[in-house]
Structure formats: structure tokens, C-alpha cells
Amino acid sequence: MERVPILKIGPTLFVSIQIDLQDDSVLALQEDLADQLVATGAHGVIIDITAVEIVDSFIGRMLTMIGSISRLFDAETVIVGMRPAVAITLTELGLSLKGVRTALNAEKGLEILNGKS
Amino acid sequence: MDVGATRGRMAAYLRDHQDKVVSRWSELVAAGVRGRTSHDEVRRELTGIYTLITRVLADADEHAAGELRATLDELSRSRARDGFTPSETALAVFSLKEAVYELVADSAELVAEFLAFSRLVDDLGLRTFVAYSAAREQIIADQASAMMELSTPVVRLWDGIIAVPLVGTLDSARTQLVMEKLLEELVTAGASHAVIDITGVPTVDTEVAQHLLKTVSAARLLGAECTISGIRPQVAQTIVSLGIEFGDIATKATLADALALALRQAGLKVVPQ
């Protein structure tokens, strides 16, 4: 099973999802992020889904849950780089990803994280 | 009665009298086209179809039927494009019966053969009608789609602020197009604010409101904040009386107000020189 790598840069954790994720990998990511948040005390999480072509209801729920878990550790999550086709599909599915912020790219995502104080 | 033999006899007859029949057929068809196609072109087209019909009747090869169908479909399509009515095209096919009948009328022996032949030509004529309708529908759909695309521009108002002035009704097909164009422009322009102006939307009912909410929802997934502008007084009354809630989406009367709000949210200010 592929484990998605988590990078720490300053007070922020970066996750870049590059491949077509299996359900197990998404669950593992959730666990790994929780571990890392505790271990590093990071204030923010950026999840880059620029390369992700499909976000179904399961993955959508996982992303929302990651947002909730992060908040428990006083960290904010920003999902960046969602593709237009994915956004339209998620909207049709009725998923609004409440609880996570969104931005066009990692740079804008960082602005959001730094803006909050 | 041996159908095969009947058709075979007809096929042979048609082959033997090809020139005469095709000439008469061309005459009848040319009278109907009223100069929209040249006589030579008509004759060429009809000769091709005639040969195929003969082959089909003779059951000579299995490809003939498919080729005949394809040729007639293409004829219908090109006639449709050239503005002929479906009746004109179908009548052109039916007139082959007339041309053949004039020759066989005197010989009683080909009556049975002619009936079978007549039925075949009827089918072919009807087929052109069906193909014609399909072609016209395609053209109408093409035009509707092009019109929709033209009436959905997305403009850049300022750095990071784009606007979609909607003109016309907002149905689900249009909403899909608006969402696609809006999101693509958000990415291209790197924008974080979108103003959706509905001045040109004649009625705002529950369905239209849902489409707007959907569009805003999609834009938010790309990190953009949206403002809906262009709410006319009557529209405001309708919205309230229908109990439509725009929730946390900002709404403004004019595009100018929405731009001012977006600039404020972007931390910008317009000052006199």
C-alpha cells in the first residue's frame, strides 16, 4: 500500500497527493497526519490535490475528517489545487467540504494560514 | 411465390433499362429541385443510388444494402444542409417508382415484381425522412450550444476579481456551462473573487436560486469568494416571498457595489489622485 509522504516546512505540514489513491492509503494518510500534528505541533496543513483527478464521496469525507482532526490540534487545513472538473462533480454530489479552507495553489494556501492569527 | 426470383427479375429489368429509367428519373427529380442543383449532378447522384438499388434487388453482395443506406443518409444530410425540405428529398426517391412504372405499365408480367420493388422504394423514401430529421435536430442543437457559449462571457474586473454577467434564463444546462467557464477562468486568472451578475436573468425562482447556489459552492471549492449582484427590486420581492435563502453569500444591487465589496475584501481601496 502506498503511504503519502508528509513534509514539514516551518509550522506547516505539506501533503501532495500524486497518485490515484486507494481507500487504505487515504485512511493511512489520516492516521499519519494526526501522528505528525501531535509530534510536530504544526499550526497548519496544506493538502495539494492538483494531480488528483477523482474525488468521490469517500475521499471527500476523509478530507473533511482531516480538517476536523486538525482543528482538534488547533491546526487549520487548506485544500489547494482542486481541478474544476472535480469541483463541479463534488458540487453535484452535494459535498461542500465544510470545515476545510480551499485555495487555488499552495502559495495562496500559505497566505491563508499566515493570515490567521 | 419465390421472392428471390421476383426481385431477381426486377433487378435484371432495371439493369437492362438503366439509361432510360435514370434519364426519366432525373427529369422528374430535376423538375422538383428548381435549379438548386445542376441536372448533371442530379443524374450522377441518382445513377449511384440506382446501381445500388439494382444490386440490393439482385442480392448480389452483402455490402450493397449497407452502402445504399449510407448513401441515402448522406443524401438526406446534404439536402438538409442545402435547405431542401424533407418532402422534396423523399419525393425525389419516390419518383423512381413513377419512372419505372411508366415502362412496365404495359407488360402485365412484371406486376408482382413491381409491387415488391415499390415497397423497397417506399422504405428508402421514408428512411430519407428519418435521416433528415436527425440531421436538422443536430444542426439546431449545434446552434443552441454555440449561442449558449457566446452568451456566457467571463471578464476580469481587476487583479484577482472576475465577473460573470449572466444574460437569459439559468437552466441546468446553462449552469453547467457557467460553472465550467467560471472555474476555468478562476484558475487562469488566479482569481480569489467572483461576481455573478444576474441583471440579465429575467426570473429568479427556487430552481434558479439552486443553480446559483451550486455555482457559488463550486467556486468556493477553488478558494474563491462569490458575490451575487444585479438583484432588481421585483426579483428581491420574489426571492423573499419564495423563502429563498442565500445564506452566507453576499448579495448586492449592482455590479459596482459588488466590485467595491470585492476590492474591500481583497484589502484594496480606491482613492482620488
Place this chain on the structure above:
Amino acid sequence: MDELPIRSGDDVVRVRQHVRTAAAASGLSLVDQTKLVTAASELARNTLVYGGGGVARVEAVKSANGRGGIRLQFTDEGPGIPDVDLALTDGWTSGSGLGLGLSGARRLVDEFELISKPGTGTSVTVVKWSRLTSRCWRRRPGTCAGCG
């Protein structure tokens, strides 16, 4: 028609990729491809998680007026769905379970058929057709797989 087994998470990924390729070949727009593959993902997951595994069938189809499309069928021999109407209810919450997957998938496709009997299993068939866009319109006829 292609048949793919659904016995593991990897199989669900394979189904997604297969449907993506087939949808592109049938001329579906990018957004429509995404919708269809997402629906396939939901249905394949249901087949695996609730149906105990099964089969996905992918077929390219042509409509009466020559438009291209894709038909997908997901079958399993699992416990079946006791209350189909409830399972198809539009749910906008993040509630877990069959509900969200099926009703969501239905909104993403053009045709949707669900047959399920407790004890016999479930079969879901969906179809998505290619759409004419003005980009198609400017091309010469015959150059786009979706418009034939």
C-alpha cells in the same frame, strides 16, 4: 464489453482507470468523464464493501442519433438492499453508508437502474452520453469520437 473483477481496493482503482480510458475514447468531455469515473468509484466501492465483491462491466454504446456513450454495470451477490427507496434518498449530510454513494452516483449519470433483492444481490446499471459542446461544433463532422 470488458469485465473487471472487484475483489480489492486495488481493483476499485483499476476500474476507475479503465472507465476513464473508455469514457475519453467515447468522446465524453473532461467534466463528464470525471463525473462518470466518480460514479464508477462510488458504485465499485459499494460492490466491494457492501456486496462482498463482484464484477464491473464496461461497454461503449451508441445512441439512436449516433451519439457515443458508456454503459457500466456493477453486480454482486451480496446481501442486497432491503430498502431501495431509502438508499436512493438524496442525502446531503456526511452520513456514512449506502445512501450517499447511490444517490450521488445517480446525479452524475444520465441513466440509472438499480435492481436489488435481499438474499440475491445487487445490480446497478448506469449510462452517460457524450454531449455536444460548441468546441465540437467548430470541428469538422467525423473528427470527434463523441459526435461520430
